[in-house]
Amino acid sequence: MSIKKPLFSVLELASVGVGSTPAEVFKNSLDLAQKAEKEGYHRFWLAEHHNMKSIASSATAVLIGHIAGGTEKIRVGSGGIMLPNHSPLIVAEQFGTLGSLYPGRIDLGLGRAPGTDQVTAHAIRSDRMQAVYHFPEEVKQIQKYFSAENARAKVRATVAEGVEVPLYILGSSTDSAHLAARLGLPYAFASHFAPAQLFEALNIYYNEFEASAQLQQPYSIACINVIAAESNTEAEKLxxxxxxxxxxxxxxxxxxxxxxxxxxxxxxxxxxxxxxxxMLKYAFIGGKEKVKQKTEEFLQKTGVNEIMVASHIYDHRDRVNSYRIFSEVMKEIQAEK
Structure with missing residues (x-):
């Protein structure tokens, strides 16, 4: 399977290196987004994690506003908002606000995992497990809050009504593939850390997809890890x-x-x-040619519309360089399509 001119994007976890502060991490995240925008990356998504000292992307909506405010055209969104941690109404209000501030540039990716350990998940929301079971209904509730028709409802997210913020379903197993297909929404798979069910999930999504007002054809995103450098040896060290x-x-x-x-x-x-x-089956580590070979194989096998890249690299300059090299890889692949 092959997709014509696949897009490429960034998944940012705002990883914290030893000796760094969150303020420094957030500054580097914005710098990376600005450089990714110039290098042709399509979107810049921020993850949601809690109680992990190595990851600073916990207040996801706040960081999205920070990144969107410092860039001009790259799409910015959540990869994702872990919906069972939140009220659908509050999520709709937050992203409706973002969508009005940065029209046509905000994505709302939704997942059902906690983004943390179970003790912390309970501290975030004690009734979280009930919300997990109601994940499909809560996704639909967010869609309702964004609809102009909700203006007649008793409970409204007025800042979201009629605002264009496309929804994406995130998954690391097959469960969310069924939901994304049934709702006719784009589907993003976390193959950067949970690759085992990637192909099964994609097959489910492609075969069961039902067209919707948002999407007429299936649209798939797969996430990979990339550490690219000037040589295989240098990348191995990184x-x-x-x-x-x-x-x-x-x-x-x-x-x-x-x-x-x-x-x-x-x-x-x-x-x-x-x-x-x-766990790291799809970690592409090496110089440009090696990374390109691995990426071409991945695209050929999966047929995904878009690759999203996570990159745990300690030094900010090395990380920026890795994303620069990968943009060259993808531009070459696009040119060959």
Whole structure:
């Protein structure tokens, strides 16, 4: 399967390196968004995570406003808002406001995972599990709040009514694929950390898709990890940050991002562990040609309309350079289509 001229975008987690402050991280996020805009990236999405010292993207809507206010044309949105953590009314009000401030540029990606551990999830919203079960209904409720017809309802999100903010369904398993297809919404899969059900989920989405007012044909996004550098050796060194970060996630010992070190035999063994490989199956690490080869293979196999790139790189300049190299890769791929 092949998609003509696939788009490419950024998934920003606002990762916090050791010795950095959230203020510095947010400044770097804006700088990355500005440079991504110039490099031709289509959208810049911010994730929602809580109680994780290595990730500063917890107040997602606030950060979206920060990024949108400092850029001109790149689409900015949530990858995503974890809806069971929130009231649908408040989400509609927040994104309706953003949509009015930055018309035609705001996306609302919705997921049902907590974005944190279960204890913290309970602290965020004690009735969260009830909201998880009602996720499809709450997505529809947000659609209703954005509709002009809701002006006659007793409960209104007046700042959202009639505002153009497209909805996206996020998923890391097959559950949300059914929902995205049934509602006729774009579907984004978290293959950057949960690749196991990528193809099954995409097949479900493509086969079950029903056209809607928002979308006439299926539209799919898949997220990957990319660490690109001037050489394979340099990229491998930069990847030691990611390896140690993911090891902390897998062992429950989450820490700040650490600066890269020379690849050791121990780290190499960790990166080749089956459990690690399953989680980071779609981590494309290398120089431009290697990353391009991996990306072309991924696009050919998945047929997704858009690739979204996450990148855990310690030094901001190295991260900007990685996104620059990947933009060159995608522009070359687009030119060959």
């Amino acid at each position: 990847s030691t940050t990611l390896i140690r970060l993911m090891l902390g996630v897998m062992t429950g010992n989450i820490d700040y991002m650490q600066p890269p070190i020379e690849m050791t035999e121990q780290l190499r063994q960790i990166s080749q562990d089956p459990a690690f490989q399953r």
